[in-house]
Amino acid sequence: MTNSAASSTDEARVVDAVPTGLFIGGEWRPAASGRTLTVDDPATGKALCEVADAGPEDGMDALAAAAAAQQSFAAMAPRDRGEILRSAYEVIMDRIDDLALLMTLEMGKPLTESRGEITYAAEFFRWFAEEAVRIGGGYAVAPNGASRFLVQKQPVGVSLLITPWNFPMAMGTRKIGPAIAAGCAMVVKPAQQTPLSMHALAAILAEVGLPDGVLNLVTTSDAGGVMEPLIRDGRARKLSFTGSTPVGKKLLEQASEQVLRTSMELGGNAPFLVFDDADLDKAVEGAMLAKMRNMGEACTAANRFLVQRGVAEEFARRITERMGALVVGRGTDEGVQVGPLVDAKGRDKVVELVRDAVDRGARVHVGGEPGDGPGYFYRPTVLSDVPLEARVTSEEIFGPVAAISVFDDEDDAVAAANDTEFGLVSYLFTENISRALRVSERLESGMVGLNTGLVSNPAAPFGGIKQSGLGREGGTVGIDEFLETKYVAIGFAG
Numbered sequence: 001m002t003n004s005a006a007s008s009t010d011e012a013r014v015v016d017a018v019p020t021g022l023f024i025g026g027e028w029r030p031a032a033s034g035r036t037l038t039v040d041d042p043a044t045g046k047a048l049c050e051v052a053d054a055g056p057e058d059g060m061d062a063l064a065a066a067a068a069a070q071q072s073f074a075a076m077a078p079r080d081r082g083e084i085l086r087s088a089y090e091v092i093m094d095r096i097d098d099l100a101l102l103m104t105l106e107m108g109k110p111l112t113e114s115r116g117e118i119t120y121a122a123e124f125f126r127w128f129a130e131e132a133v134r135i136g137g138g139y140a141v142a143p144n145g146a147s148r149f150l151v152q153k154q155p156v157g158v159s160l161l162i163t164p165w166n167f168p169m170a171m172g173t174r175k176i177g178p179a180i181a182a183g184c185a186m187v188v189k190p191a192q193q194t195p196l197s198m199h200a201l202a203a204i205l206a207e208v209g210l211p212d213g214v215l216n217l218v219t220t221s222d223a224g225g226v227m228e229p230l231i232r233d234g235r236a237r238k239l240s241f242t243g244s245t246p247v248g249k250k251l252l253e254q255a256s257e258q259v260l261r262t263s264m265e266l267g268g269n270a271p272f273l274v275f276d277d278a279d280l281d282k283a284v285e286g287a288m289l290a291k292m293r294n295m296g297e298a299c300t301a302a303n304r305f306l307v308q309r310g311v312a313e314e315f316a317r318r319i320t321e322r323m324g325a326l327v328v329g330r331g332t333d334e335g336v337q338v339g340p341l342v343d344a345k346g347r348d349k350v351v352e353l354v355r356d357a358v359d360r361g362a363r364v365h366v367g368g369e370p371g372d373g374p375g376y377f378y379r380p381t382v383l384s385d386v387p388l389e390a391r392v393t394s395e396e397i398f399g400p401v402a403a404i405s406v407f408d409d410e411d412d413a414v415a416a417a418n419d420t421e422f423g424l425v426s427y428l429f430t431e432n433i434s435r436a437l438r439v440s441e442r443l444e445s446g447m448v449g450l451n452t453g454l455v456s457n458p459a460a461p462f463g464g465i466k467q468s469g470l471g472r473e474g475g476t477v478g479i480d481e482f483l484e485t486k487y488v489a490i491g492f493a494g
């Protein structure tokens with residue numbers, strides 16, 4: 001049986017290779033209700049395939065399977081857990097072409113970007129394979145000498161991982177990697193729009209020997225109905241979510257019932273500051289990356305370009321030239337640099353935000369319209385003279401739109417940059433070292449890109465402050481999100 005409505009032989013082959021069931025207790029199976037959900041190709045709006053659509057009963061089965069696997073998995077040797085991750089890294093890299101094609105089909109991003117994401121995703125496994133064997137502890141003498149302190153790190157326990165559609169594999173490996181390294185069994189719920197990459201990943205982990213029940217996968221069109229009972233059930237001890245701030249707030253409320261450990265990687269509204277003393281070549285290069293990586297569908301995307309008056313016109317001219325030259329099309333086509341947005345809702349939001357900015361007086365330099373054809377395309381767009389009250393300055397655009405405003409001095413720039421409830425990442429371009437350090441310290445965000453448009457790296461602590469989230473993913477601290485600290489007081493007679 002083929003499950004694919006994809007249009008070329010290769011496309012059909014990679015879609016058909018993906019298991020379409022739920023993965024629970026080491027077995028692929030249909031939803032208890034027998035229901036399926038449709039995965040669309042965002043470049044055509046047409047159905048790509050059907051996958052099982054979990055209901056609450058399936059979610060509970062997944063949680064029970066994770067709870068049953070927890071104790072023995074926690075007891076597995078760290079080296080063995082690391083070897084599973086390392087093997088999965090190798091397999092992912094061996095199959096990068098097929099996995100990239102699959103990702104492009106379900107999500108829309110061009111093949112080169114999908115390959116970039118697959119590499120990024122695999123690197124989280126390589127990184128956490130190395131971290132699995134470096135879980136530390138401590139031994140200390142109490143200040144009065146009368147006891148000893150033994151400090152142990154233990155897996156937090158069953159973890160619920162909810163991942164977004166924009167980076168369908170990397171946001172999975174960023175959570176699954178440390179969960180496996182730490183010894184946590186899990187239930188994973190990928191986004192409804194892009195389940196296929198996660199299904200492929202679950203199959204790879206099973207293939208390389210992840211014990212049954214450690215990773216359970218529930219794909220569903222009813223995220224709340226399936227996940228809320230799991231969050232409120234005492235067997236789960238950890239919730240890790242990447243997605244919007246409003247949804248994150250709801251999940252935090254639910255998680256408070258059982259006082260779950262939470263990691264929240266939420267929305268952003270990244271300012272991109274260009275000072276008069278910036279190297280403009282670097283700034284434009286950085287701007288293209290910070291804006292156009294993933295078609296702008298990233299929480300890290302530069303949302304507000306704040307440019308000092310002396311270079312504002314030249315910056316706008318150069319970025320307009322670059323944005324206008326980008327090739328838009330189906331991500332599978334040779335030479336395409338900008339694919340469709342993920343769905344009609346995402347595209348319509350961009351349409352609305354641009355219309356609002358223009359109605360309030362913003363100038364369109366290029367783009368400003370959705371693309372032609374049936375898919376969810378939006379043309380790369382540059383706006384200038386964007387008034388501060390335009391919605392585009394306070395809401396995540398999640399599309400290929402660069403909105404430029406002008407500032408006069410450093411204090412104004414910092415005040416404008418920090419004038420948001422979000423605090424994920426800020427970008428800063430200046431060749432003045434004192435200003436670079438001063439402004440980096442004053443920016444209210446968990447990450448700063450200084451003369452670079454990319455902060456994401458598996459070896460670095462990724463995360464935000466304010467309403468952009470809680471906790472850090474990746475880096476040496478990423479595994480801590482899945483570990484508890486236990487202290488044993490030891491009486492010491494001397």
Ligand SMILES: O=CCCCC(=O)O
Pocket residue numbers: 166167171242297298299300456457462
């Ligand atoms: O939308 C946010 C996902 C973060 C992607 C990254 O790691 O850069």
